[in-house]
Amino acid sequence: MKKVSSVLSAAAAVVLSSTVNASLITLDSRSIDVAIDNTDFVSSWTNQTSAITHTDIDTFDLYRSGNNTINLMTIDFDMVSMGSWGFDLGLDAGYGAAFYLDNTLVSSRTDNLWWAYNWNNSDVMHVLDNTLTAGAHTLEIYWAENCCNGASSAKFTTDGINWQALSSENIAKAASVTEPATIALFSLGLVGLSLTRIKKKS
Structure with a gap:
């Protein structure tokens, strides 16, 4: 659960940092x-x-x-x-x-x-x-x-x-x-990618 939480935090950080213009x-x-x-x-x-x-x-x-x-x-x-x-x-x-x-x-x-x-x-x-x-x-x-x-x-x-x-x-x-929906979709995508990698390692 901690890994998922950290991924979500990272996702939000990536989105927010990419919006600085x-x-x-x-x-x-x-x-x-x-x-x-x-x-x-x-x-x-x-x-x-x-x-x-x-x-x-x-x-x-x-x-x-x-x-x-x-x-x-x-x-x-x-x-x-x-x-x-x-x-x-x-x-x-x-x-x-x-x-x-x-x-x-x-x-x-x-x-x-x-x-x-x-x-x-x-x-x-x-x-x-x-x-x-x-x-x-x-x-x-x-x-x-x-x-x-x-x-x-x-x-x-x-x-x-x-x-x-x-x-x-x-x-x-x-x-x-950024619209909340955009952040949510991006975060879910990163979570899915992270879980896939975790499964492969295990």
Whole structure:
């Protein structure tokens, strides 16, 4: 019985260690020198002629991108199993914002957004119930600000109840969660293999 227990522990350890994967948050900002079309942030971004400032960030929390800027935050990560994720964006975005998932526009706002550091504010952009399959995913968040450089933040949830800061560490951990059924099946397989070997030795 001790051997079976140790095999189960080893199986869980193997599964959990194999689910550790990295996520990367990058933030690109540039000055607005061409008029913003807030119905098409992708074109608005590429149409600018200003230099791009590139920053790798750990956490998007109270981040000031500057006056008269258009911004693109990109998040790359790998999902171990399917899940439903939601995002809340608290932005200072005078021209609005757009949220893309795997190159597809999921949600956009064209009004002047200022969340005033209050997650209950009507200017918070809610992007809920996004089904993410196992595999690689890319989130892209565009927003543009004329003034007055208020700090922006974002958070996410994987269960619709508990929210976490949008950070590389939190995303990597959430994306690494394996469904209990997957762990159970893997464990049973290892147990069966172990018992077969024990029988052969005896």
